[in-house]
Amino acid sequence: MQAELITIGDEILIGQIVDTNSAWMAVVLNEIGVKVKQISSVSDDEAHILAALADAETRADLVLITGGLGPTKDDITKKTLAKYFDCDEFVTHDESLKVVEQIFAKYNRPLLEVNRQQALVPKVCTPILNQVGTAPGMLFRKGTKLFISMPGVPHEMKHLMTASVLPLIKQQYQLPAIYHQTILTAGLGESFLAEKLTAIEERLPAYIKLAYLPKLGSVRLRLSTTLEASPVLMAELDAFADEIMATVPEACITKGDLPIEKVILDKMAQKGLTLSLAESCTGGEIAHQITQHAGSSKVFVGGGVTYSNSLKSKLLGVKQQTLESFGAVSEETVLEMAEGAVQNFGSDYAVAVSGIAGPDGGSEEKPVGTVWIAVANKHQAKAKRFTFGKHRIQNIERATMAAFTFLFHFLKEQED
Amino acid sequence: MQAELITIGDEILIGQIVDTNSAWMAVVLNEIGVKVKQISSVSDDEAHILAALADAETRADLVLITGGLGPTKDDITKKTLAKYFDCDEFVTHDESLKVVEQIFAKYNRPLLEVNRQQALVPKVCTPILNQVGTAPGMLFRKGTKLFISMPGVPHEMKHLMTASVLPLIKQQYQLPAIYHQTILTAGLGESFLAEKLTAIEERLPAYIKLAYLPKLGSVRLRLSTTLEASPVLMAELDAFADEIMATVPEACITKGDLPIEKVILDKMAQKGLTLSLAESCTGGEIAHQITQHAGSSKVFVGGGVTYSNSLKSKLLGVKQQTLESFGAVSEETVLEMAEGAVQNFGSDYAVAVSGIAGPDGGSEEKPVGTVWIAVANKHQAKAKRFTFGKHRIQNIERATMAAFTFLFHFLKEQED
Numbered sequence: 001m002q003a004e005l006i007t008i009g010d011e012i013l014i015g016q017i018v019d020t021n022s023a024w025m026a027v028v029l030n031e032i033g034v035k036v037k038q039i040s041s042v043s044d045d046e047a048h049i050l051a052a053l054a055d056a057e058t059r060a061d062l063v064l065i066t067g068g069l070g071p072t073k074d075d076i077t078k079k080t081l082a083k084y085f086d087c088d089e090f091v092t093h094d095e096s097l098k099v100v101e102q103i104f105a106k107y108n109r110p111l112l113e114v115n116r117q118q119a120l121v122p123k124v125c126t127p128i129l130n131q132v133g134t135a136p137g138m139l140f141r142k143g144t145k146l147f148i149s150m151p152g153v154p155h156e157m158k159h160l161m162t163a164s165v166l167p168l169i170k171q172q173y174q175l176p177a178i179y180h181q182t183i184l185t186a187g188l189g190e191s192f193l194a195e196k197l198t199a200i201e202e203r204l205p206a207y208i209k210l211a212y213l214p215k216l217g218s219v220r221l222r223l224s225t226t227l228e229a230s231p232v233l234m235a236e237l238d239a240f241a242d243e244i245m246a247t248v249p250e251a252c253i254t255k256g257d258l259p260i261e262k263v264i265l266d267k268m269a270q271k272g273l274t275l276s277l278a279e280s281c282t283g284g285e286i287a288h289q290i291t292q293h294a295g296s297s298k299v300f301v302g303g304g305v306t307y308s309n310s311l312k313s314k315l316l317g318v319k320q321q322t323l324e325s326f327g328a329v330s331e332e333t334v335l336e337m338a339e340g341a342v343q344n345f346g347s348d349y350a351v352a353v354s355g356i357a358g359p360d361g362g363s364e365e366k367p368v369g370t371v372w373i374a375v376a377n378k379h380q381a382k383a384k385r386f387t388f389g390k391h392r393i394q395n396i397e398r399a400t401m402a403a404f405t406f407l408f409h410f411l412k413e414q415e416d
Numbered sequence: 417m418q419a420e421l422i423t424i425g426d427e428i429l430i431g432q433i434v435d436t437n438s439a440w441m442a443v444v445l446n447e448i449g450v451k452v453k454q455i456s457s458v459s460d461d462e463a464h465i466l467a468a469l470a471d472a473e474t475r476a477d478l479v480l481i482t483g484g485l486g487p488t489k490d491d492i493t494k495k496t497l498a499k500y501f502d503c504d505e506f507v508t509h510d511e512s513l514k515v516v517e518q519i520f521a522k523y524n525r526p527l528l529e530v531n532r533q534q535a536l537v538p539k540v541c542t543p544i545l546n547q548v549g550t551a552p553g554m555l556f557r558k559g560t561k562l563f564i565s566m567p568g569v570p571h572e573m574k575h576l577m578t579a580s581v582l583p584l585i586k587q588q589y590q591l592p593a594i595y596h597q598t599i600l601t602a603g604l605g606e607s608f609l610a611e612k613l614t615a616i617e618e619r620l621p622a623y624i625k626l627a628y629l630p631k632l633g634s635v636r637l638r639l640s641t642t643l644e645a646s647p648v649l650m651a652e653l654d655a656f657a658d659e660i661m662a663t664v665p666e667a668c669i670t671k672g673d674l675p676i677e678k679v680i681l682d683k684m685a686q687k688g689l690t691l692s693l694a695e696s697c698t699g700g701e702i703a704h705q706i707t708q709h710a711g712s713s714k715v716f717v718g719g720g721v722t723y724s725n726s727l728k729s730k731l732l733g734v735k736q737q738t739l740e741s742f743g744a745v746s747e748e749t750v751l752e753m754a755e756g757a758v759q760n761f762g763s764d765y766a767v768a769v770s771g772i773a774g775p776d777g778g779s780e781e782k783p784v785g786t787v788w789i790a791v792a793n794k795h796q797a798k799a800k801r802f803t804f805g806k807h808r809i810q811n812i813e814r815a816t817m818a819a820f821t822f823l824f825h826f827l828k829e830q831e832d
Contacts, residue, residue, distance in 0.1 A: 015438075037459070043454075194488045224430075
């Protein structure tokens with residue numbers, strides 16, 4: 001069963017927004033065994049939308065369309081879909097109108113005619129109630145093929161998918177399982193990993209694929225198969241995953257598609273350990289990565305984003321003399337930051353980062369991209385110097401990943 | 417001149433990565449007057465890639481292809497392009513081989529045969545040197561149409577685009593200007609804005625489009641035209657932008673496509689003002705948004721991510737009694753947090769946030785999504801209660817946006 005995703009809206013084509021919806025939809029579709037064949041972004045233009053629908057219809061059994069359902073004039077998806085399905089009659093979906101009225105009453109805003117029109121749908125479609133927004137979803141059938149239109153606002157699309165669209169797809173189609181097994185690695189490059197895994201790759205049967213998914217500082221290895229899932233097949237996939245982990249143990253963080261910070265949080269929560277942070281050049285990104293996870297407060301007590309030297313001294317107790325003799329970006333400072341965090345923030349472990357994110361602030365001795373990272377507990381502290389590149393946002397991301405990797409291995413050493 | 421972007425790789429289609437490359441490429445292409453007609457993501461599958469290339473060729477003058485150039489077996493873009501252009505001879509691009517050798521020497525890693533093969537390209541293409549990675553770009557010509565293949569690693573693609581591909585496109589085509597004028601608004605909903613702007617929208621000439629780009633808590637209004645740029649046209653677009661700003665002054669943050677935190681940073685830097693933060697439920701996201709901008713250290717001294725109550729007291733001086741009587745998520749606590757940040761972190765202004773991001777921790781009186789935000793300077797502090805939704809990551813994003821909006825207006829009041 002193949003699906004295609006079409007996102008409608010100039011904002012993606014001019015780059016004003018990144019299409020995060022499609023990635024989310026692909027994940028949940030894959031989970032229920034629907035393969036996404038193609039993702040296309042097309043403009044708010046009737047002819048182009050009609051052509052994209054026709055193209056997708058030739059290839060896919062299911063076409064999911066997002067975007068272009070807002071109340072404003074640039075939103076033309078609804079009338080274009082009506083045209084594609086030869087329908088010129090619109091009817092009010094009463095349940096959707098009730099939701100529109102409730103939303104406007106809740107926020108105490110005047111209900112305008114354009115808002116009421118949100119509940120109008122082409123007569124040939126089956127409306128899908130959107131309980132969290134003003135634009136209903138719409139289901140169109142053409143022979144055995146389904147076309148489903150949803151709003152582009154991420155939380156509305158997610159609500160519709162979860163509450164209505166996925167159950168509907170499962171009911172409609174006989175779905176095979178697509179089974180993935182992912183291994184998160186960090187610290188080794190893609191080609192170096194590939195070289196070490198050559199022998200395993202050569203032994204992989206034709207129905208199992210191994211993909212390398214590199215991201216700054218980490219590579220996810222994904223084994224996948226589209227064969228009908230069976231206990232034997234799943235055991236085979238798992239066995240290959242275990243073999244990979246045994247071949248590059250120094251790089252493997254976890255089996256499963258979890259981000260590294262979640263692996264760390266789970267491990268620390270299980271042991272009842274707490275963590276604090278002392279961030280300089282990462283500027284809160286490490287804390288943000290941690291706190292996006294529900295339940296992180298069990299482990300994470302907090303941290304300081306100590307951008308200025310005076311805050312490094314005040315919050316973390318970094319000595320004035322250390323800052324003067326070695327500078328803020330130094331082994332000495334970052335160790336005092338980590339030790340200070342453990343002590344002042346009262347946590348079992350701490351991570352500290354101080355570096356030059358750029359684009360300014362570099363010197364010959366410490367060029368832009370120089371980052372010191374330290375990890376500490378109540379008994380021990382360790383620091384490492386990293387040299388990243390010239391780009392600020394990348395340096396922040398790389399330092400964040402390196403900090404998690406360093407902490408992961410430090411925690412592991414304590415176990416051994 | 418129309419372009420299409422094709423990204424190759426199963427990782428986008430199964431949702432393991434979000435396609436941020438295309439958004440970036442769309443922005444820089446638009447800036448030089450190239451319109452992106454469609455963005456397509458296709459799988460690591462020869463037949464599918466060949467079909468996508470043929471489709472794009474029918475619609476576009478320029479096809480930019482990213483991904484699938486890694487050294488591993490799942491990367492098939494190079495040989496598929498060779499097939500599309502009927503070429504079965506590969507040659508080594510010496511300059512690229514030199515880069516590969518340098519990269520491996522720099523990181524002190526053994527140079528493998530698969531890495532050497534990265535410098536092999538189909539004989540019919542013009543290789544484009546990639547100075548920051550091992551896979552060269554490739555330019556293929558077919559009649560007047562250009563096909564350019566680049567690695568999918570974001571910083572390599574960006575380097576190739578900036579250093580080689582954009583100059584090449586500008587040289588090759590006579591490009592019209594696409595002119596956008598964007599206004600950032602915050603605090604008013606899309607349909608409410610649309611209603612207030614109806615009269616202006618009705619007076620817009622056919623060659624100027626107005627688009628609404630909503631994102632949690634903000635709506636960007638984008639006026640655009642594809643007419644040949646002229647001083648008269650640009651003045652007309654600007655005049656409409658000014659009229660919009662005069663019509664909804666309470667919602668308008670700035671003219672131009674800047675994020676709100678950058679508007680605040682620029683304004684504060686200009687006045688020599690400093691900022692600190694006291695974040696609880698936003699968990700470092702506000703600090704991260706600020707510190708991603710180069711030069712933010714001029715304004716931002718730092719902050720505390722005070723997740724635990726004890727850190728709220730220790731770092732910010734929130735009274736034990738306040739926490740006990742009113743709770744961490746309360747007007748009283750968030751005001752003390754903001755005042756404490758101004759005083760303890762030594763900044764002119766501070767923003768504090770305390771809320772229940774969810775999914776747990778809510779109560780009847782304070783449901784998940786309840787967030788208190790305070791702004792303060794040395795003379796005054798103000799707090800507001802917000803009620804967002806049930807979703808943790810959205811609540812963090814909304815609270816971040818609301819905090820910036822609140823600070824923006826607070827700074828503005830001080831001017832008046």
